[in-house]
Amino acid sequence: MFFGTYTPKLDDKGRLFLPAKFREELAEGLVVTRGQERCLTIWSLEDFARLTERLQQAPMTVKGTRDYVRMLFAAASQEVPDKQGRISIPPVLRQYASLDRDVVVIGSMNRIEIWDPTSWAEYSEQQEQVFSDLSDEVFPGA
Template identity: 55%
Template sequence: MFLGTHTPRLDEKGRLILPARFREELSGGLVLTRGQERCIYVFSMNEFEKVHEQMRAAPISSRQARDYNRVFLSGASDEVPDKQGRITIPPVLRAYAGVDRDLAVIGAGNRAEIWAADAWDSYLQEQETAFSETDEDVFPGIT
């Protein structure tokens, strides 16, 4: 499970050193792809296969499902971390997420997310009020 917030920097070659806490789960390979809210999703290979199976279950007759699949999968890149735990973020994903040098890598349960640090700060500031006001209807049993 991916948890926490980490603030690594991208090097001049577009490489990111994965947070130490994430390396074991991602050591066998991972998939980077476009995430919602203009971040980059990071899935372990196993988790990506589960997500892909769920996507395949959507009817091909659904235009929204076809559109989502195209955007999600066309930006996907499979990577294997090097011995230092580094991965390269492809230019198309860096541009999509507005990622430059300063990053926020957050744990989101079944995936990690890579954000431009300023975009993450803005998003978090906007969402913290809504978070504190979330009621039980959204997450039954969580108080």
């Protein structure tokens, strides 16, 4: 499980130091791809395989399914962290998420998201009230 917020930097080659707390779970490899709201998403190989299985069950006759699969897989990159815990973020993904040097890395249950700091700050601010309001919807009767 991934949680927490971290602020590593990309190096000159576009590599990201994974937060130390995330490294063991991702040591065998991971997939980094587009996420929603212009962030990047990192999945363990196991969780990405489960996601793939679910998508294979979705009807490809539905345009939305085809569109989603194309966008998710076209930019996906399988990576294995090096001995220092770094992974490469391909240029197409850095461009998609407007990543330069500073980034925000958040744990989001079974995945990790990588954000441009300004985008994350704006998103967080916009979602603060929504987060409060959603607790009743997510946990009815709690």
